[in-house]
Amino acid sequence: MFERVSVAPADPILGLNEAFKAETRAEKINLGVGVFKDAGGNTPILDTVKEAERRLVNSETTKGYLSIEGTAAYAGAVQKLLFGAQAPLLDSGRVTTVQAPGGTGALRIGAEFLVRQLGIKTIWVSDPTWANHNGIFAAAGLTVKTYRYFDADTRGLDIDGMLADLSSAQAGEAVLLHGCCHNPTGVDPTIAQWGQIVKVLQAQDLLPFMDFAYQGFAAGVDEDAAGLRLLVEQMPEVFIASSFSKNFGLYNERVGALTAVAKTPDAATAVLSQLKSIIRAVYSNPPCHGAAVVATILTDPELTARWHEEVAAMRSRILTLRHEFVAGLKAQGVQQDFSFIAEQKGMFSFSGLSKTQVERLRDEYAIYMVGSGRINVAGMNTDRMTYLCKAIAAVL
Missing domain, CATH: 3.40.640.10 (Type I PLP-dependent aspartate aminotransferase-like (Major domain))
Structure with missing residues (x-):
């Protein structure tokens, strides 16, 4: 019976992530899947999470x-x-x-x-x-x-x-x-x-x-x-x-x-x-x-206070990346106004890039994002910002 089953289309976001993993170009950038990245390009484990896990390991008595x-x-x-x-x-x-x-x-x-x-x-x-x-x-x-x-x-x-x-x-x-x-x-x-x-x-x-x-x-x-x-x-x-x-x-x-x-x-x-x-x-x-x-x-009040600080640090990093991105596009001579990106909230931005431009970014520059033009700002990195902005300027 299984031979009658057709192949389902890849998920538009998670499928993109799989394609990114298979990408061999060193300059690749993933702005598709919605995960936070630190300055080293990693998705970190919060210090408060590690502390909570240590406490749980020491106190856990059952797996019921x-x-x-x-x-x-x-x-x-x-x-x-x-x-x-x-x-x-x-x-x-x-x-x-x-x-x-x-x-x-x-x-x-x-x-x-x-x-x-x-x-x-x-x-x-x-x-x-x-x-x-x-x-x-x-x-x-x-x-x-x-x-x-x-x-x-x-x-x-x-x-x-x-x-x-x-x-x-x-x-x-x-x-x-x-x-x-x-x-x-x-x-x-x-x-x-x-x-x-x-x-x-x-x-x-x-x-x-x-x-x-x-x-x-x-x-x-x-x-x-x-x-x-x-x-x-x-x-x-x-x-x-x-x-x-x-x-x-x-x-x-x-x-x-x-x-x-x-x-x-x-x-x-x-x-x-x-x-x-x-x-x-x-x-x-x-x-x-x-x-x-x-x-x-x-x-735990102490852990809660520390967690608030960690969330604030993630929020601040995303806001900084938004401003760097807007400034970087302007520095590359992009005439289109992208200042709205600095005003938007959270991890994502609706960039306005067309599906064709998104495909060019992937094919020519190894920059991956969702076909709608949605960008995960939290996937950006200061060290790669110039490369990213140059690529977007090129496809615009």
Whole structure:
């Protein structure tokens, strides 16, 4: 039977990474897959992660299964990070959190819940959005519609288009929102614009589903949660898929969470029971190590403070690279205005490079990026900046 199976197309991002690994030219640069790189071109393990792991190795007494939803310590740490350590919501009984295999797993669990328990048939995602969103939601049986988001002329948020499109959504449909550091554009709403978005969600009776994968990479750990916290203050029900791949550097540990804010404690209890039922049929229960690392760091004040410093250092490096990139293009005589890249947030930028230009960069200069022109700024390096800017100037 297997002989009848056709070859699936390569994933647009992970497939690009495989092609980069096979690249033999020494000057190669990978701006495709979304991982943070340090000045040496490595994806580092945070010092706080290493310290947490040392403590876990010394204190661990069992490799027994975790409960279906994960540990209470992890869930509590996730909720405090999302809503703030003193948030009244934490003691309301309206919040429930399940551990998930990365942000991707959290999104898929949530998508299954939307279809199975709420009978939702449609979810709205931004245009553009992370490439995998469409596949995750379609696989769960949802119809994916798009709302305008990126204004190609201003390189900013098309807030009027976004609000107009969401105003056409039907009551009871879901809306996928990016908490901060929008992937792939790097363009985020202001807090005033978040207020406008919330009003439309309320008026149309839409269910917000927030993808929150880069907390701490825009302005700060608490600052980046401003939109989310406004959302949960004014909306009775919210789903949040969070990931700790980036801000804890736990990429291969697949540490994520799905958090539901319900209208009442009884509703939250029911939601948790159904999420556990979905998880049981998919992967039974979650892995331990990565979540234990996160919980160890976030429940120790000294480690938490050190982690905030490490996140700030990563954030600062990305911002520095953005400014170096803009200056480097200008130094190469590029007339096109790329100053918007310095204003965008997080790891990614929507460069505006065409598919043809992206292909030329790969074929002629061994510079790899997604066909849409999305650049992972965190994959740049000061030592290679001149080469990168010269290559882009050439294809422009």
